[in-house]
Amino acid sequence: xxxxxxxxxxxxxxxxxxxxxxxxxxxxxxxxxxxxxxxxxxxxxxxxxxxxxxxxxxxxxxxxxxxxxxxxxxxxxxxxxxxxxxxxxxxxxxxxxxxxxxxxxxxxxxxxxxxxxxxxxxxxxxxxxxxxxxxxxxxxxxxxxxxxxxxxxxxxxxxxxxxxxxxxxxxxxxxxxxxxxxxxxxxxxxxxxxxxxxxxxxxxxxxxxxxxxxxxxxxxxxxxxxxxxxxxxxxxxxxxxxxxxxxxxxxxxxxxxxxxxxxxxxxxxxxxxxxxxxxxxxxxxxxxxxxxxxxxxxxxxxxxxxxxxxxxxxxxxxxxxxxxxxxxxxxxxxxxxxxxxxxxxxxxxxxxxxxxxxxxxxxxxxxxxxxxxxxxxxxxxxxxxxxxxxxxxxxxx
Amino acid sequence: xxxxxxxxxxxxxxxxxxxxxxxxxxxxxxxxxxxxxxxxxxxxxxxxxxxxxxxxxxxxxxxxxxxxxxxxxxxxxxxxxxxxxxxxxxxxxxxxxxxxxxxxxxxxxxxxxxxxxxxxxxxxxxxxxxxxxxxxxxxxxxxxxxxxxxxxxxxxxxxxxxxxxxxxxxxxxxxxxxxxxxxxxxxxxxx
Numbered sequence: 001x002x003x004x005x006x007x008x009x010x011x012x013x014x015x016x017x018x019x020x021x022x023x024x025x026x027x028x029x030x031x032x033x034x035x036x037x038x039x040x041x042x043x044x045x046x047x048x049x050x051x052x053x054x055x056x057x058x059x060x061x062x063x064x065x066x067x068x069x070x071x072x073x074x075x076x077x078x079x080x081x082x083x084x085x086x087x088x089x090x091x092x093x094x095x096x097x098x099x100x101x102x103x104x105x106x107x108x109x110x111x112x113x114x115x116x117x118x119x120x121x122x123x124x125x126x127x128x129x130x131x132x133x134x135x136x137x138x139x140x141x142x143x144x145x146x147x148x149x150x151x152x153x154x155x156x157x158x159x160x161x162x163x164x165x166x167x168x169x170x171x172x173x174x175x176x177x178x179x180x181x182x183x184x185x186x187x188x189x190x191x192x193x194x195x196x197x198x199x200x201x202x203x204x205x206x207x208x209x210x211x212x213x214x215x216x217x218x219x220x221x222x223x224x225x226x227x228x229x230x231x232x233x234x235x236x237x238x239x240x241x242x243x244x245x246x247x248x249x250x251x252x253x254x255x256x257x258x259x260x261x262x263x264x265x266x267x268x269x270x271x272x273x274x275x276x277x278x279x280x281x282x283x284x285x286x287x288x289x290x291x292x293x294x295x296x297x298x299x300x301x302x303x304x305x306x307x308x309x310x311x312x313x314x315x316x317x318x319x320x321x322x323x324x325x326x327x328x329x330x331x332x333x334x335x336x337x338x339x340x341x342x343x344x345x346x347x348x349x350x351x352x353x354x355x356x357x358x359x360x361x362x363x364x365x366x367x368x369x370x371x372x373x374x375x376x377x378x379x380x381x382x383x384x385x386x387x388x389x390x391x392x393x394x395x396x397x
Numbered sequence: 398x399x400x401x402x403x404x405x406x407x408x409x410x411x412x413x414x415x416x417x418x419x420x421x422x423x424x425x426x427x428x429x430x431x432x433x434x435x436x437x438x439x440x441x442x443x444x445x446x447x448x449x450x451x452x453x454x455x456x457x458x459x460x461x462x463x464x465x466x467x468x469x470x471x472x473x474x475x476x477x478x479x480x481x482x483x484x485x486x487x488x489x490x491x492x493x494x495x496x497x498x499x500x501x502x503x504x505x506x507x508x509x510x511x512x513x514x515x516x517x518x519x520x521x522x523x524x525x526x527x528x529x530x531x532x533x534x535x536x537x538x539x540x541x542x543x544x545x546x547x548x549x550x551x552x553x554x555x556x557x558x559x560x561x562x563x564x565x566x567x568x569x570x571x572x573x574x575x576x577x578x579x580x581x582x583x584x585x586x587x588x
Contacts, residue, residue, distance in 0.1 A: 029583050049546070
């Protein structure tokens with residue numbers, strides 16, 4: 001697991017600033033203003049060209065130690081062991097707290113734009129417990145960040161909190177993505193409850209060339225869904241929201257977190273999806289991330305993935321036979337029957353990915369998403385064991 | 398690229414269908430529409446950096462014609478003077494998107510054909526040219542060629558490095574900053 005922020009030495013910065021880390025290729029490309037980049041003097045080739053390059057109007061410099069910085073210019077010292085900031089990444093330097101944070105990582109499998117900490121649901125297994133604070137400042141920050149992201153970034157995820165609580169700010173962010181990063185697929189994670197009226201949903205029609213909404217649904221009955229999201233009336237609102245999104249020609253993925261009460265009724269849920277929401281493009285069945293509220297509700301939520309095998313197999317089979325795409329996330333391969341391996345995705349963000357000592361000898365480790373870094377024994381399946389050499393052949397049949 | 402291939406494929410098969418009887422036309426139209434929609438989600442693997450952009454740097458083989466450069470050897474003061482024409486600076490959020498690439502001039506030439514007179518092509522300012530040469534030098538150096546220094550001067554070593562790079566990538570070794578060379582180097586022509 002890598003840290004995403006760290007205390008660092010820095011000087012010359014007046015306010016929190018987003019900066020693109022630049023070496024020679026980033027300078028050569030000319031795609032980002034020099035005034036919004038920091039020249040990475042940790043790179044030996046950059047140091048060779050330092051005398052001429054350093055006279056350009058860079059926002060500042062990334063150094064290994066403060067002596068390297070040109071006199072009178074802003075700098076931040078980021079030793080690699082403290083923070084893994086690479087060329088092309090976007091960092092934020094925060095002078096008040098002497099911190100540097102990674103806001104975009106080139107080549108990472110899951111870069112997010114964090115929209116808001118506010119939420120109108122309080123899901124039992126929320127990994128990002130909401131806070132009711134005014135954080136509209138994030139809209140500006142996200143738009144500034146978008147401008148520094150690589151133009152060939154394949155995908156970004158807008159998440160929170162509940163992004164629709166930004167109101168028209170969310171439209172601004174999505175429109176800005178469409179303008180600045182037209183080739184980047186956008187995935188917005190929302191609970192869909194605010195779309196019920198239809199006006200909000202239709203405001204997204206045609207706004208972005210490659211936008212997908214990820215909306216959770218936890219049961220075929222309001223009682224179960226409202227219990228999981230701890231909000232009365234949420235099921236009805238989300239269902240109305242899903243139809244409003246469909247009417248607004250939006251692409252929709254249904255996301256199901258595999259907590260115990262949901263797994264117990266999973267087959268009923270996938271039947272419900274097929275009958276009532278046949279327009280959805282993808283169903284994501286996801287293992288629980290054991291952090292946030294989830295840790296407080298272990299007894300209510302935990303079910304060993306080994307005990308889900310039968311219902312997972314039946315549910316994926318039901319959906320696949322009906323031409324509905326389904327994928328499994330956050331579940332180690334060894335906890336799944338081999339017939340389900342083709343549906344399993346390496347989904348855990350690389351910076352929080354973790355493997356156990358037992359995984360060392362596993363033959364399919366490279367294809368396995370591993371575990372969340374914060375997994376504890378009580379969140380670990382009894383089925384975890386290394387897959388043996390040769391066994392993995394069967395997976396393709 | 399893949400997007401255009403996807404769509405082109407669908408259009409071709411639609412035409413094929415038309416040639417074999419028009420009763421399939423509606424279905425083919427539907428297929429084409431689907432392909433167009435899918436195209437939005439195809440991963441764009443490589444898109445050339447500079448498309449429909451006038452290259453005002455391509456004709457520069459020598460740097461000496463710009464007398465203004467004499468005043469620009471910044472010496473060892475270490476203080477950078479912002480170039481007169483360098484404007485982008487910080488783009489605040491909520492501003493409209495960067496302007497679309499400049500449209501081709503009314504008397505546009507076919508791609509690849511150099512005009513005899515460059516009346517319609519603006520010339521870069523000394524600072525623009527200097528910065529662009531520095532970018533090209535940085536790109537050459539990053540790719541393992543030796544441009545001499547990253548100093549914004551189109552020196553013999555830089556031109557030699559450009560020619561080596563061009564012949565290694567199947568281009569005519571002109572030593573000039575052609576659009577194709579800039580694309581292959583990963584240097585955008587627009588600021």
